[in-house]
Amino acid sequence: MAELLKVSSLSKNFGGLAAVSGINMSINEGELIGLIGPNGAGKTTLFNLLTGVYTPSEGLIELETTQGKKQIGGLAPYKITELGLARTFQNIRLFKSMSVLDNVKTAMQKNVGYGVPSALLRTAKFYNAERWVEEKAEEYLKDVGLYKKRFEAADNLPYGEQRRLEIARALATEPKILFLDEPAAGMNPQETAELTDLIDHLRKKYNLTVILIEHDMSLVMNVCERIYVLNYGKLIASGSPEEIQNNEFVISAYLGEEI
Structure with missing residues (x-):
């Protein structure tokens, strides 16, 4: 699969606080990627950087376009949407x-x-x-x-x-990459199962690359092909669902244990 989005040494500082620091990611066309981590890990901040809500303090966000790689970090959200990135929000905005x-x-x-x-x-x-x-x-x-x-x-x-x-409104922008920020938040198990099927259906029908933030680990482990894990603004692990489930750094981050 061809690389569609590349993130290199991406950081965002608010005053003296580093909300995300030195993030490196590579997203391939057609993948379904999970982004997980404890509350306050920097997941939504990273989404905001990738979709133009925030301007990076450092680093690059490169999108593969018909004209080649384009650096999109710092572009206005509407320009990023025009390039094929769409999102939903943690707090519904209808x-x-x-x-x-x-x-x-x-x-x-x-x-x-x-x-x-x-x-x-x-x-x-x-x-x-x-x-x-x-x-x-x-x-x-x-x-x-x-x-x-x-x-x-x-x-x-x-x-x-x-x-x-x-999600329907995000699809209407005709995205190449769909960012879903906690799509299962507040849903019961039946609704979450239906959402899992919906994401799979939309991904196949519209040839989407999907990146989702989610706290429901059953959803993440069932649908995601690869997972990135953030903690205190830093990337601490990446890999398949099985690799993440057995990663000692991830277990420590969620359970608050020292290793």
Whole structure:
């Protein structure tokens, strides 16, 4: 598999605090990668660096594009999204008063292909593009099992379905890499099992590379091919699920034991 994303000596400092320090990662096209670690280990900070929310203090984030490798560290989030990186958030961020369908459509405006004059004059180009957007948005909602609720307000969805809506909205940006920040948070075992199947389905259908932060170890060990482990902002281990389960440094980090 070809390398899609490379992280080299990546660090982020807040004042005198190093939130992440010297991170090196290599993500191959089509992989499903887990990012785990105790609370406060720096996982979400790393996601924020990779998706443009934070600017790195040091290091490189290189994305393979059609024009070759591109250094994306420090780019604005919308520019990183245009390059094919999308994410969900640990705390759900939906337009709660808008419909489920409109939440997904908002993520597709970069692809509509018409300008202000066409929108104001309601040209054929405008109507054709809007029809395409609606059909594609409905397809994403079918993928996540929310098509029948497409006209409901997002705020009326149960918690687990709001998580699914966030994933559908991320898909609507047509990503190459999908970052999922604790997608199973707050879910019961049945919902988590359904989410596991959903991630696998979406990955195959859309040829996605998936990187997820998750505290549910059963989900991580069942779906991830490789796992990176952070502790106190530093990478302490990487490998297959079996290798991580038996790694003494990982066991120490989770159990708080000295080795």
